Structures are given as structure tokens and as C-alpha cells.
Amino acid sequence: MIRAIIVDDEQWTRDIIKRFGSWQELDMEIVGEAEDGLEAERLIQMFAPQLVITDMHMPGAGGVELLKYLNESHPEIKIIVVSGYDDFEFTRHAIRYKVNEYLLKPIDAAELNHALGKCKAELEAEPAGSGGYVPFDADILHLIKRYKLLLSVHYHELNEEGIRHVLDAFLQELQSAGYSDKTWMRQLYQEFLSHLKELMVSNSVELGQVEFDSELMLPGLEGMVQQLGERYLTSLQLLIQQRKFRNKLNLDEIKTFIDYNFAESISLEKVARSFFVSKEYLSKIFKQEFGQNMTDYVQQVRMIKAKEWILQGIPIKTVAEMCGYEELGYFYRVFKKQHGIAPGELRKGTHEV
Incomplete structure (x- = not known):
């Protein structure tokens, strides 16, 4: 198996790369994920990947620093840059450090898999050592x-x-x-x-x-x-x-919790218990602060991400699962109520449903 790591500070982008990539068909496996260049360097030392897929614009040690490190210390590793910034400077660095492929966000599944396929062909022509890595079965x-x-x-x-x-x-x-x-x-x-x-x-x-x-x-x-x-x-x-042990409930912290965990089973009771407040108090203060109840906010976050993923070409059934909906029919109803259009209609004419 060809070992790959994904480097991007956005969890959603990493999820989409994982979903879009034809990993099994290409005989590849994702052995690690990192949010910045420094964390990526640690993973590279530990897992000895043959392929790195990285964003360019990240807080802390960004893509340019990572490319420099790879060029100097691991020139054998293939690199795919995936960036939301169609910027000449980033492109110049990509060329300088011999990046194999440069893809722009939003990620296109066909383009990603074409780039993965090219890297696979190059790696098979020039096989790299295992670096002591033992694949998980x-x-x-x-x-x-x-x-x-x-x-x-x-x-x-x-x-x-x-x-x-x-x-x-x-x-x-x-x-x-x-x-x-x-x-x-x-x-x-x-x-x-x-x-x-x-x-x-x-x-x-x-x-x-x-x-x-x-x-x-x-x-x-x-x-x-x-x-x-x-x-x-x-x-x-x-x-x-x-x-x-705090003086005041931090509602922004609760929103952050929801934003990260919206795909899980989130209820008013569970969140209130986890933040040491009554559900009645949480319900009241959340609505006062944000103008909507917490349940509606959870649904709103899910539907915003669902629309984004559908437009990026992810299968609707997969989107429903990624948003925490086990029953596809219910997901369709909630989506149409939120956006005024069915998921399939949103993608009609551009992607297969």
C-alpha cells in the first residue's frame, strides 16, 4: 500500500479529500492527518509516507515551509498541493519545490484521483523503502x-x-x-x-x-x-x-462544540449536562444571545455543510451520513425545508445524484 498523509488546518477539507479519493482502488492508505507543517513533519518521521497532500495557507508552519522541508529532507516523497488560493506566489513555490500536482479548491474528485493516479505511477516506477512502517491490517x-x-x-x-x-x-x-x-x-x-x-x-x-x-x-x-x-x-x-469553575457560561464555546461535533447526537440535555447548567437555562440564554434555539442552530450548521458538500460532488447518501442523519428520507425533508430545494435538484445538471 502507498502511504499518504493529509495536511490542512480545516477538518472539512481533510474529510472531503478522504471521501473523494479512490484509495482502495489505487492501493493507497491515509496513515495520518496534520493541521500544520510542524505536525506534518512529525508524522513524516513516524510513518514514512510516500505521498503528502497539503494545503498552502495554514496558521503557524504553512505549506511553503513544509515544501521546503520535504525538498531538503525527503525529496523522494511525492507532493500534491491543494489550495484555495489561486496565487502566483504559491504557484511559484510549488514549481520551485518540484510539486507533482497543484489542485485548486473546491476539490474536484476526478482531478484529485487523476493526480493520485499519476503519483502512484511514479512511485511504482521508483519504489521507495518502507522506512520501518508497519501497515495496520x-x-x-x-x-x-x-x-x-x-x-x-x-x-x-x-x-x-x-x-x-x-x-x-x-x-x-x-x-x-x-x-x-x-x-x-x-x-x-x-x-x-x-x-x-x-x-x-x-x-x-x-x-x-x-x-x-x-x-x-x-x-x-x-x-x-x-x-x-x-x-x-x-x-x-x-x-x-x-x-x-467559571463565573459565566461561555456561549461561544458551546457554539464551537456544536460546530465541531454537529454530526454526533447532540441534544439540549446532553450539552447542558456537559457544561454544568440546566437545560432550561441553556435554552433561554442561547436563544437570547443568538436569536434561535440550540436545536435549530445544530440543524442549521448541518444543512450549511450539507449544501457545501453536495455542491462539491459528494454523494447525497454520504453527505447525509457525514451530517449525522441515518435516515435518508428525513435528511431530504430537512434539507428541502432549510434551503427550499431538494438535494438532487441542487445538483441537477452538474453531478450525478
Whole structure:
């Protein structure tokens, strides 16, 4: 499998690249995601990818710095630049650092897959070394997905005991399956650290308050899971302190929480409990501040993203799932009520439904 990482500060863009890419057909796998150039460098050192797909305009270490690093330290890595800025300076840097493909946002699925195909052909003509990377098999990928979901649920519910229980179960399952390769464990460790970062950002917890070292200090699976537990629980304690012992409810923080987690099951009761207020108070103050109730805001965020993704060519069924709707018919009704047009009509004449 050809290993790839995606570098973009926008979660939505990374999601779309993941959805649009014909990864299995091209014998490729996404082994990591980063929000800026520095994080990308760490992932490159850990996963030894053969392909980097990166935005150019990012806060902190941006695309230009990343291209320079790749050109100097990893000239063998293929690069696809995906940028929303049709800017001559960015194009000039892309040419200077021998970028393989330069794509503009909004991303076109055919153009993306054409670029991926070209990189695949070049890599097969000039095979690169594995760099010590051990690919995850289907079973462990399923395990990772399942335990990330469970950790997310307990984190959002501020459930420390739930997180401990999930990590204990995770350790037992790993031990039963006989996973013990140290290189593989470092990759798994980094995978869950990235997940924790996403949880912290979505809950407005500053990343600098938790140590995100990528090296294991304790040997074996038990040490790895112990370190993950320490970081998840430290982060959760910070979140609880941040919410519980404050003078005033931060409604912008609640909006940020919704903006990041709109695809999940969000209810007034759950959010109120997570922010240590009554649902009656939250409902009243949210409407006073924003002129609409919280449930309507959640639906509005979902429908804005749904329209954006449909216009970018993502299949309607996939869009419904990405927005948290399991029942497609209900998604159609909500979409038409919000936008005055059915999803299929919106795309008629430009994309297949």
C-alpha cells in the first residue's frame, strides 16, 4: 500500500479529500492527518509516507515551509498541493519545490484521483523503502475506529470512569490479539494522540496544557495504554475545571462544540449536562444571545455543510451520513425545508445524484 498523509488546518477539507479519493482502488492508505507543517513533519518521521497532500495557507508552519522541508529532507516523497488560493506566489513555490500536482479548491474528485493516479505511477516506477512502517491490517483499523468512537462519547460526557473502562478493554483486546511490535505500537500511540487533539480542539481546551510526545517512555502495550490514559484523563480534567469553575457560561464555546461535533447526537440535555447548567437555562440564554434555539442552530450548521458538500460532488447518501442523519428520507425533508430545494435538484445538471 502507498502511504499518504493529509495536511490542512480545516477538518472539512481533510474529510472531503478522504471521501473523494479512490484509495482502495489505487492501493493507497491515509496513515495520518496534520493541521500544520510542524505536525506534518512529525508524522513524516513516524510513518514514512510516500505521498503528502497539503494545503498552502495554514496558521503557524504553512505549506511553503513544509515544501521546503520535504525538498531538503525527503525529496523522494511525492507532493500534491491543494489550495484555495489561486496565487502566483504559491504557484511559484510549488514549481520551485518540484510539486507533482497543484489542485485548486473546491476539490474536484476526478482531478484529485487523476493526480493520485499519476503519483502512484511514479512511485511504482521508483519504489521507495518502507522506512520501518508497519501497515495496520483491517482488524486493527476496525478496532481503532471502534475505540475512538467510544472514547469520544465518554469524553464529551465528561465521564472519567468511562474512559478508564474503555482503555482497559482496549488493552485486553490488544493483548488477546497478540499485538506487540514496537514500531507498530508507536504508530498506534500517535493515532490516539491525534484523536485526543481533535477532542481537545472541539471542546476549546488548549493543546499546550497536555504533553503530546510521540515516543513511548514505558515498554509494552500496558505502558502505551497507560500513557494514553494519563493524557486523556489530564485533558478531561482540564475541560471539567474549565467548565465547572467559571463565573459565566461561555456561549461561544458551546457554539464551537456544536460546530465541531454537529454530526454526533447532540441534544439540549446532553450539552447542558456537559457544561454544568440546566437545560432550561441553556435554552433561554442561547436563544437570547443568538436569536434561535440550540436545536435549530445544530440543524442549521448541518444543512450549511450539507449544501457545501453536495455542491462539491459528494454523494447525497454520504453527505447525509457525514451530517449525522441515518435516515435518508428525513435528511431530504430537512434539507428541502432549510434551503427550499431538494438535494438532487441542487445538483441537477452538474453531478450525478
